[in-house]
Amino acid sequence: MLPQNRNRERRVRPHLWLIAVIGWIVPRRLRSDWQQEWEAELRCRAALLADWGKLNWRSKLDLLRRSVGAFWDALSLAPRRLEDDLFQDLRYAARMLRRKPIFTATAVLTLSLGIGANTAVFSVINGVLLRPLPYPQPEQLVRVWGINQQIGNTRGKASSPNLADWRAQNTVFESLGAYAENRWMLTRQAEPEKIAVVQTTEGFFSVLGLRAALGRFFLPPEYVSGQHQVAVLSDWFWQRRFGADPKVIGQSLTLEDQSYTIIGVLSPNDLQFPSPSAALWVPLPPDPARGSRYLDTIARLKPSVTLEQAQSEMSAIAGRLEKEHPESNTGIGVRLEPLQEAIVGDSRKLLLILLSITGCVLLIACANVANLLLFRLNERQKELTIRAAVGATHLRIIRQLMTESVLLALCGGAAGLVLARGTTTLLLSVSPQEIPRQNEIGMDSTVFAFALVISVLPGLVIGLLAALQASRPALAQRLKESGQRTAVNHRRHWLRHGLVIAEVALSLVLAIGAGLLNKSLWLLQEVNPGFRSEHLLTFNLTLPDSRYPDTPRTLDFYARLTERLSALPGVQSVATVSMLPLSGDRLCNEVTIPGLSAESPPCVEHHSITPDYLRTMSIALLSGRQFSERDNQAAPRVAMINQTMARLLGPGEAIGKRFSFRGAEREVVGVVADVKHFRLNTDVRPEAYLPLKQAPLPFASVVLRASSEPAALAAAARQAVWSVDRDLPISNLKTMEQVVADSIAEPRFRALLVNAFSALALLLTIVGLYGVIAYSVNQRVPEIGLRMALGAQSQDMLRLVLGQGLKLTLTGIAIGLLGAWGLTRVLSSFLFSVSVTDPPTFVLMSALLIVTALLACYLPARRATQVDPMIALRCE
Amino acid sequence: MGKSYLSYSATAILQAVANGYQYGFDIMDITGLPSGTVYPALRRLEETDLVMSKWEKEGIAQREQRPARKYYEVTPAGKEALAEALKRYRLLEPPSRAVSRKPKPSGQQG
Numbered sequence: 012m013l014p015q016n017r018n019r020e021r022r023v024r025p026h027l028w029l030i031a032v033i034g035w036i037v038p039r040r041l042r043s044d045w046q047q048e049w050e051a052e053l054r055c056r057a058a059l060l061a062d063w064g065k066l067n068w069r070s071k072l073d074l075l076r077r078s079v080g081a082f083w084d085a086l087s088l089a090p091r092r093l094e095d096d097l098f099q100d101l102r103y104a105a106r107m108l109r110r111k112p113i114f115t116a117t118a119v120l121t122l123s124l125g126i127g128a129n130t131a132v133f134s135v136i137n138g139v140l141l142r143p144l145p146y147p148q149p150e151q152l153v154r155v156w157g158i159n160q161q162i163g164n165t166r167g168k169a170s171s172p173n174l175a176d177w178r179a180q181n182t183v184f185e186s187l188g189a190y191a192e193n194r195w196m197l198t199r200q201a202e203p204e205k206i207a208v209v210q211t212t213e214g215f216f217s218v219l220g221l222r223a224a225l226g227r228f229f230l231p232p233e234y235v236s237g238q239h240q241v242a243v244l245s246d247w248f249w250q251r252r253f254g255a256d257p258k259v260i261g262q263s264l265t266l267e268d269q270s271y272t273i274i275g276v277l278s279p280n281d282l283q284f285p286s287p288s289a290a291l292w293v294p295l296p297p298d299p300a301r302g303s304r305y306l307d308t309i310a311r312l313k314p315s316v317t318l319e320q321a322q323s324e325m326s327a328i329a330g331r332l333e334k335e336h337p338e339s340n341t342g343i344g345v346r347l348e349p350l351q352e353a354i355v356g357d358s359r360k361l362l363l364i365l366l367s368i369t370g371c372v373l374l375i376a377c378a379n380v381a382n383l384l385l386f387r388l389n390e391r392q393k394e395l396t397i398r399a400a401v402g403a404t405h406l407r408i409i410r411q412l413m414t415e416s417v418l419l420a421l422c423g424g425a426a427g428l429v430l431a432r433g434t435t436t437l438l439l440s441v442s443p444q445e446i447p448r449q450n451e452i453g454m455d456s457t458v459f460a461f462a463l464v465i466s467v468l469p470g471l472v473i474g475l476l477a478a479l480q481a482s483r484p485a486l487a488q489r490l491k492e493s494g495q496r497t498a499v500n501h502r503r504h505w506l507r508h509g510l511v512i513a514e515v516a517l518s519l520v521l522a523i524g525a526g527l528l529n530k531s532l533w534l535l536q537e538v539n540p541g542f543r544s545e546h547l548l549t550f551n552l553t554l555p556d557s558r559y560p561d562t563p564r565t566l567d568f569y570a571r572l573t574e575r576l577s578a579l580p581g582v583q584s585v586a587t588v589s590m591l592p593l594s595g596d597r598l599c600n601e602v603t604i605p606g607l608s609a610e611s612p613p614c615v616e617h618h619s620i621t622p623d624y625l626r627t628m629s630i631a632l633l634s635g636r637q638f639s640e641r642d643n644q645a646a647p648r649v650a651m652i653n654q655t656m657a658r659l660l661g662p663g664e665a666i667g668k669r670f671s672f673r674g675a676e677r678e679v680v681g682v683v684a685d686v687k688h689f690r691l692n693t694d695v696r697p698e699a700y701l702p703l704k705q706a707p708l709p710f711a712s713v714v715l716r717a718s719s720e721p722a723a724l725a726a727a728a729r730q731a732v733w734s735v736d737r738d739l740p741i742s743n744l745k746t747m748e749q750v751v752a753d754s755i756a757e758p759r760f761r762a763l764l765v766n767a768f769s770a771l772a773l774l775l776t777i778v779g780l781y782g783v784i785a786y787s788v789n790q791r792v793p794e795i796g797l798r799m800a801l802g803a804q805s806q807d808m809l810r811l812v813l814g815q816g817l818k819l820t821l822t823g824i825a826i827g828l829l830g831a832w833g834l835t836r837v838l839s840s841f842l843f844s845v846s847v848t849d850p851p852t853f854v855l856m857s858a859l860l861i862v863t864a865l866l867a868c869y870l871p872a873r874r875a876t877q878v879d880p881m882i883a884l885r886c887e
Numbered sequence: 888m889g890k891s892y893l894s895y896s897a898t899a900i901l902q903a904v905a906n907g908y909q910y911g912f913d914i915m916d917i918t919g920l921p922s923g924t925v926y927p928a929l930r931r932l933e934e935t936d937l938v939m940s941k942w943e944k945e946g947i948a949q950r951e952q953r954p955a956r957k958y959y960e961v962t963p964a965g966k967e968a969l970a971e972a973l974k975r976y977r978l979l980e981p982p983s984r985a986v987s988r989k990p991k992p993s994g995q996q997g
Contacts, residue, residue, distance in 0.1 A: 044957075051948070051956040052912045058951060077912065080922025087927035 026053050026078035033078075036085040045088070049081050096407075100414035107415055108422075114387060115419065118380045121778075122423025122469070124771060125376030127430030128369040130462045134435050136362050137461070138452030144351050145451070147220040148311075151185070153318065154353035155308035155325070160342040169306045171298040173332060173340070174212065177308075180328045183321040185313050188214030189306035191295060192285060195266050196555055198738045205553070205742045206248070207288045208266065210295035218311045219284055226260045226275030229294045236296030242271040246279035248290040266293070268557035287450050302339040309350060322347045354447050361761060364837055368524070368768045371517045375772050377469040378510040379779040380423075384416060384477040385507055386786050409478035416474030417467055424466025428454075431462070441763065443756035480506060508819055511776075511783050515823025516830055518769070518776040519860055523831040524838060525769035526852040528762040531843045535755050541686030541695075542592065543629035546583075547714055547747030548721035548728060549591055552739060554709040562644070565707050568735065573621060575731040576715060581724060583716040586624035587703065589617075591712035592688045593754040594743070602699070603671040604660060613659060616688060616698045617672070619706045625651075625683060627716045635666040635681030642702040649702065651681035656697035672699065691755060692843040714747070721746045761841055773860070777867045784816045785871040795875050796883020805876035812875045816868030817861070824857050893937075896920055897928045898972040901961065904938055905969055909958035929959060937965035 027050060034046045053074055060070050108115045143149040155177070157167040169177075169189060178187045188211065195208040216228045224246065233239045242264060244253075253259045264271045271293060285307065295306075312321055325345040333340045352359075388395070395408060403411075432454065439449055552572075559565045569587060576585040599614040622638045624630075633654065642649055650672070657665040660679070668679045677699075685695040703711075713732075717724050725744055732741055745753075752759075788795070795808055835847040845852070893901065896918070903914045915925050932938040938959045948955040961969065 047954045048911070048957040051954040052910060054953040055910075055951070055956055056912050058953065077915065077922040080924075080926065083923030084926035084930070087930060 024057075026074045029075070029078045030081055033082050033085045036082075036089045038088060038091055041088060041091075045085070049078070049084075053078060096410070097414070100411050101418065103411065104415040104418045108419060111387070114383060115422075118383050118419050119422045119426055121376045121379050121383075121775060122420055122466070123426035123430055124775070125369070125373035125469075126420075126424050126427030126462060126465055127434060128372050128768060128771065129366070129465055130427055130431035130458060131434035131438060132362065132365045132369045133461045134431060134454060134458045135438065135452050136366060137455070137457050139448045140355055140359060140362060141457065142451060142455075144354070148314075149351065150349070151312040151314065152218070152350035153310050153312060153321065153347045154350050155187070155310050156346040156348060156353075157304055157308070158344045158346045160344060165346060168304045169308050170301050170304045170339070171212075171306060172301040173304075173343070174306055174308060175297065176332055177325065177328060177345070178214070180331075181321075181324060183313060183316045183324050184310040186214045186217045187308065187310040188212055188216070188218045189295075189308040190215055190285060190292075191305050191307065192289075194553075194742070196268075196553060196740050198265050198268065198740075204740050206290040207286065209285065209289050209292045211292050212295050212297075212306070215292075215309070218309050220311075221284075222278040223275040224278040225257065226273070228275055234294045234296060239294075240269055240271045241274045241294065242266070243275040243277060243292045244273060245277050245289055245291060249276045264291075268555045301336055310347075318347055318349065356447065358447060360837075360840070365764060365768070367837075368521055368765060368772075371521055372768055372772045372775070373465065373469065375514045375517050375775045375779070377473055378514045379775055379782070380416075380419070380469075381473045381476050382507055382510050382779060382782055384412075384473060385480060386782070388412075388477055388480060409475070412478040413471060413474030416477065417470035420466045420470025420473070424462050427466070428459075428462050431458075438764070441760065443753075443760050476506065507783055507786075511780055511819050512823040512826065514776040514779050515820055515860065515864070516827035518772040519824055519827025519856060520831045520834055521765070521769040521772045522856040522860060523827075523853055524835055525762070525765045526856045527835060527838055527842055527845055527847065527849060528758070528765050530849065530852055531841070531845045532755070532758050532762045534845065535691050535758055535843050538687060538691045540592065540691060540751065541630060541684050542747075544747040544751050546717045546719070546721050547628070548717060548724050548744075549712050549714050549747055549750060550728065550732075550744040551591070551594075551712050551742045552710065552732065554739070556709065558736070558738075559709060562707050565709060566704060569621065569703060569707075569711070571735050572713070572732065573623075575735060576713065576728060579715075579724065579727050579731060581718050583718050584623050584627040585716075586621045586627040586714050587711040588621075588624055588628075588714060589619040589708045589711055590688075591714070591750065592628075592686050593690070593750055594712065595689075595754065599696075600673060605669065606661065613697060615656060615672070616696055617706070618698065618700050619703045619708050619711075620700050621703050624700070624714070627714050628686075630686055631684040633682045633684055634664070635679070637681060638700075638702045643704040646705075648675050648677040648705055649680045650677040651683055651700040652679055653683055653695065653698040653700075654685045655695050656699060657682050659697050670699075672701075677701070691751075692758075712743075758841070758843070773863065777863050780816060780819065780864055781867040781870065783819070784812060784868045785874075787815065788812055788871040788875045791875075792878055792883050795878045796880040799878060800880035800884060808875045808878070809872050812872035813865060813868050816864060816872075820861055820864040824860060827860075828853060828857065893968060893972040894928075895976055896924055897932060898969065898976050900925055900928050901932060901937060901965060901969045902973070904932075904959050905961045905966065909960065910956055911959075914959075932965065933959070936962055937968050938962060 030046060030049045030053065034042050037045045056077075057070075057074060144152065146152060155169070156165060157169040157173070158165050159167050174187070174189050178184075181187070190212070191210045193208045193210060194205045197204050197206050211229070213229075213231060213234050221228075223243070226243070228243060229241060233241050244259070249255060249259060253262075259273050259276065262273050264273060277292075310321075312318070322345075325347060329340075329343065329345045333343060398411075399405075399408060435452065439452060442449070554565055554568060559568060573585050573587070576582060599616050602613060602615045604613070618624075620638070622640060622642075625632055625637055632651075635651070638649070638651070650670075652660070652665060657679075660668045660670065665679050665682050669676050670679075671677075683700065686698070687693075687695060688698060689696070713728075715721065715724060715728060729741055729744070732739055743750075795811075799805075799808070831853065832848060839847050899918045899920065900914055903917045906917075908914050908917045911922070911925055911929065914920075914929075915922055918925065920928075929938065929940075933940055939962055940957050940959050942955045942957055945955055
């Protein structure tokens with residue numbers, strides 16, 4: 012039967028039409044047999060019954076039903092086709108990759124760098140941002156912030172009576188609890204040390220749904236002040252201090268000179284809350300002062316309650332409390348935030364920026380590999396052309412090439428996973444506290460899935476790019492061309508150049524981002540803190556109430572300590588200060604200044620210092636006098652103030668002016684230079700220095716100025732402290748330079764990360780650029796030979812090749828500058844006194860890229876000048 | 888080959904082929920199994936060499952103005968496997984009674 016005839020009948024008869032359609036599922040090599048078998052059966056059956064036109068509907072339906080069954084038949088054959096072709100493709104791809112080990116290694120390494128960097132950052136993101144908190148029903152957990160509208164604090168704490176009212180009046184929480192973090196002194200067991208102790212209110216453990224591995228948690232009577240001193244240990248502290256002794260329950264610990272009975276150990280699977288360093292939990296008795304806000308509150312929503320409902324009820328309760336207790340609660344509100352978001356906080360932005368950066372690195376790596384594949388394709392033109400000539404369809408060739416590139420990408424992905432493991436460990440080891448939930452970061456199935464996706468996807472895209480280039484029809488022409496090296500495929504040229512231009516643009520964006528962060532860090536390091544940090548050793552002390560209950564004993568301790576330390580060889584001067592500059596702590600109290608409205612009394616940071624403090628820290632005294640030993644409790648109250656506070660006191664000479672502080676009036680006797688006390692990048696606040704003897708505090712930082720290397724004094728200083736009080740723990744023993752460096756650890760960490768990834772991007776780009784230029788020189792050898800034969804000088808050839816590279820680079824830079832202009836603003840919150848479009852950085856980074864690009868082009872350019880015209884022309 | 892486990896429907900199909908119902912549609916009629924079962928089963932039987940397929944002669948097809956049909960025959964291995972399987976499925980009707988109902992197998996072979 013003629014084919015047209017058959018087609019016509021098929022149109023009329025739906026069952027035959029169905030077979031033709033379903034046939035597409037069947038493997039190509041089986042298809043015609045399959046179709047024939049079904050068609051013959053159906054037509055034979057139709058003929059047997061009657062002519063189509065005369066068939067009754069029941070027979071028609073029967074034929075249709077049978078032809079639908081063909082679908083299952085076809086489906087049962089379908090996997091065979093996938094198996095066959097895929098297997099063939101894979102085997103072929105593996106052979107091709109093995110045959111060119113250098114090409115394969117380069118491509119795999121390039122991809123693994125990109126995939127590894129992304130996977131590492133993603134595994135951090137997964138642990139910190141994506142994975143739910145390791146508590147039961149974590150989505151119900153919320154952080155209850157006390158907000159203070161007066162000073163614009165949106166992440167404040169709560170007071171104990173407010174907490175009790177919240178608990179009594181709300182209907183939206185299943186449970187509500189609070190905690191306060193402290194560093195307490197642990198004594199009488201081994202060396203004295205400071206450990207992180209979490210004071211908890213009722214409800215704390217049930218909000219989180221924590222479990223005790225041993226013993227129990229606190230009972231309601233144990234929350235009542237002074238009744239019981241009990242403690243629950245964390246797993247790590249139990250292991251470290253008690254060697255995981257199961258008989259630990261009932262033993263006692265001495266904390267802040269009080270004995271605590273151990274009643275429980277937390278399950279090791281539970282996340283240490285609020286921080287991994289938490290060593291133990293103790294009950295916190297209620298505190299009647301409504302104005303002292305020091306509680307961090309957490310709560311668990313009832314299952315049916317949304318965050319919005321809870322927020323509106325809590326706002327209403329806060330409104331009521333504001334009316335009932337105007338003296339302490341004016342402007343005090345409540346803000347709810349999902350606990351996970353509260354924990355993650357600001358690190359979200361940094362992590363997402365990092366992922367974007369590594370994403371760019373991966374794009375650059377992919378562009379490089381795509382270019383590599385395109386070069387390879389040129390070499391393989393003959394092979395592909397022959398395959399096409401002997402019957403391979405375009406689709407088949409595309410699939411072959413895509414199989415190769417996906418295989419390549421998967422190898423890169425596997426190597427990338429190994430790299431990612433190392434990178435993650437490295438990342439976390441250099442990170443300051445900035446990244447929360449660090450102990451939850453690791454490789455899991457989500458990370459593997461991510462790595463798989465970012466391996467396969469680029470593999471497919473690269474393969475498709477290459478394949479579309481390779482499978483362009485025009486076989487005959489290609490066969491003719493394949494022997495000629497002068498023939499240039501312009502379209503392919505453009506793709507290659509486009510890829511390099513994109514790489515340059517992306518790396519410029521990253522380089523500018525890195526440049527901005529570095530400049531910001533550099534400016535931060537250049538900030539004059541107001542003191543000289545060289546040759547200073549510092550450490551912190553806290554005097555326990557039990558042994559130093561009154562002022563005479565406290566002052567006596569400081570006096571004896573200063574005496575002992577001053578006597579150490581190599582110590583030039585010794586002083587103590589209540590809060591060390593740049594240590595991250597600050598103490599702030601309201602002062603009343605005559606003539607200034609009492610409505611909003613300014614909060615002034617105050618430091619209790621010994622007389623030698625200014626000399627030891629080398630802080631400049633601008634006018635007036637320093638403190639002396641005579642400024643004691645019997646003498647009139649005095650203070651020194653910084654310049655910022657002097658301005659607050661009004662115009663004119665500040666010496667002799669007065670202000671009230673904690674009920675006592677003080678006279679200003681000296682003005683000192685501003686010191687960056689809190690952070691290098693924040694403005695100086697008004698500060699007052701008070702003589703220690705007139706404002707004793709039970710804690711202090713000791714500062715020693717050494718005549719030489721300060722770290723060498725550490726052991727002697729420690730001994731000196733213990734010679735005065737054997738049970739006193741020493742914390743944060745550091746040189747002042749270390750303290751300064753630690754205060755900018757986070758900006759340094761950010762700059763370090765962005766530097767590392769941008770450097771990687773730049774390296775990949777330069778390699779890519781080199782590859783394209785070298786390849787193009789290689790291709791143009793005959794042309795260059797011809798030019799040289801016709802009298803061109805090697806200088807001209809150099810200019811020709813460098814010019815080509817420069818053209819690509821400049822185009823990329825133009826695009827990159829535009830991109831950076833738009834994109835660097837995401838960094839704005841990380842920058843310190845640098846604009847996001849800082850022109851010098853933009854210019855410098857562009858110049859850097861141009862210079863490195865020219866270097867990358869110089870090598871192939873030199874090769875071009877060394878072409879021997881005779882040899883080049885003979886190649887033709 | 889004979890060791891391969893034959894399902895109930897595969898045994899029924901193999902038996903139908905052995906009894907001279909050589910075309911797919913005839914096998915459907917005699918076994919009452921749908922086409923979506925019969926054909927994949929035939930493919931498996933053929934793959935495991937229990938049946939073999941041939942095309943009918945072009946002449947017949949041309950006369951009837953349709954493509955040539957494919958028919959199936961039981962191989963010696965298939966006969967063994969069938970005998971073995973029938974021991975397991977005693978409930979299968981003996982061939983003699985099963986034949987009598989439906990239209991005779993159409994078309995000629997070879």
